[in-house]
Amino acid sequence: MHKVFITGTDTGVGKTFISSLLVKKFNAYYFKPIQTGSREELDSKTVQYLTGLEDKYFLSATYLFKEPVSPHLAAKIENREIDIKDIYCPNETPLIVEGAGGVFVPLNKKFFMLDLMKHLDLPILVVARSTLGTINHTLLTIKALKRKNLDVLGVILNGPLNQENKIAIEYYGKVKVLAEIPWLEVITPSVLDSLVNEIDIDL
Numbered sequence: 001m002h003k004v005f006i007t008g009t010d011t012g013v014g015k016t017f018i019s020s021l022l023v024k025k026f027n028a029y030y031f032k033p034i035q036t037g038s039r040e041e042l043d044s045k046t047v048q049y050l051t052g053l054e055d056k057y058f059l060s061a062t063y064l065f066k067e068p069v070s071p072h073l074a075a076k077i078e079n080r081e082i083d084i085k086d087i088y089c090p091n092e093t094p095l096i097v098e099g100a101g102g103v104f105v106p107l108n109k110k111f112f113m114l115d116l117m118k119h120l121d122l123p124i125l126v127v128a129r130s131t132l133g134t135i136n137h138t139l140l141t142i143k144a145l146k147r148k149n150l151d152v153l154g155v156i157l158n159g160p161l162n163q164e165n166k167i168a169i170e171y172y173g174k175v176k177v178l179a180e181i182p183w184l185e186v187i188t189p190s191v192l193d194s195l196v197n198e199i200d201i202d203l
C-alpha cells in the first residue's frame with residue numbers, strides 16, 4: 001500500500017473509522033485535505049486517538065472550515081473559496097487521504113470531491129454502509145468514479161454483515177468488496193487494535 005484516497009457513499013458511513021484501521025495496519029500517514037466542522041473534533045484527531053501514532057503521521061489540512069456543512073457552503077460562510085489546485089498530494093508514504101462526504105459533494109461553484117480525486121489521481125477505496133440502500137448508493141458511486149477513469153481498488157462494507165449486499169455490489173458494480181467490518185458496541189484504541197489483526201486486507 002503506497003497511497004490511497006478513501007471516499008464514501010455518504011457522510012458518516014465510516015471513512016474516518018476505516019482510515020484509522022488502515023493507518024494503524026500499515027503505519028501510514030493521514031491527510032484530510034478539506035475538513036469542515038472544525039469546531040467539533042477533527043477527523044485527524046480521531047484517527048490519532050484511535051491509532052496512538054505520533055504527531056508526524058498527521059498532515060495538516062489544506063482547508064479547514066468551522067461549520068459542519070458541505071465544503072462549498074462552509075467556505076462561502078467564511079467568504080473563502082476552495083481552489084483544487086492548492087491541494088498537493090503529500091510525498092509521505094504509506095498515505096491515507098480522506099475525502100469529505102461522498103463523490104458529488106460540491107467544493108465550489110464548479111467542482112466536486114470527484115474533481116479533487118481526479119486532481120490527486122490516487123487509487124480509490126469506497127467505504128459503504130452494509131445495510132439496506134447500500135446497493136444503489138455504492139453502484140452510483142462506483143459509476144461516477146469509473147466515468148472519471150479513476151482506479152477503484154474496491155469497496156469496504158461497514159456495519160452488520162450482509163452477504164447478499166456484498167454479492168450484489170460485486171456483481172453489478174464489477175468491483176471487489178475487500179473487507180467487511182462489523183458494527184461494534186464501542187470504538188476504542190484496543191478494539192481497533194484487535195480488528196487490525198483480524199482484518200485481512202492488502203492494498
Ligand SMILES: Nc1ncnc2c1ncn2[C@@H]1O[C@H](COP(=O)(O)OP(=O)(O)OP(=O)(O)O)[C@@H](O)[C@H]1O
Binds near residue numbers: 010043158159184
Ligand atoms: N463499524 C462501526 N461500528 C460502530 N461505530 C461505527 C462504525 N463505523 C463508524 N462508526 C461510528 O459512526 C460515526 C461516523 O463514522 P465516521 O466518522 O468514520 O464517518 P465518516 O464517513 O468519516 O464521516 P465524515 O463524512 O464526517 O468524514 C462515528 O461516530 C463512528 O465512530
Ligand SMILES: C[C@H](N)[C@H](N)CCCCCC(=O)O
Binds near residue numbers: 011068069101104
Ligand atoms: C460536516 C460533515 N461531517 C462532513 N465532513 C461534510 C459532509 C458534506 C455532505 C454534503 C452532502 O452530501 O449533502
Ligand SMILES: [Mg+2]
Binds near residue numbers: 015017098
Ligand atoms: Mg470522516
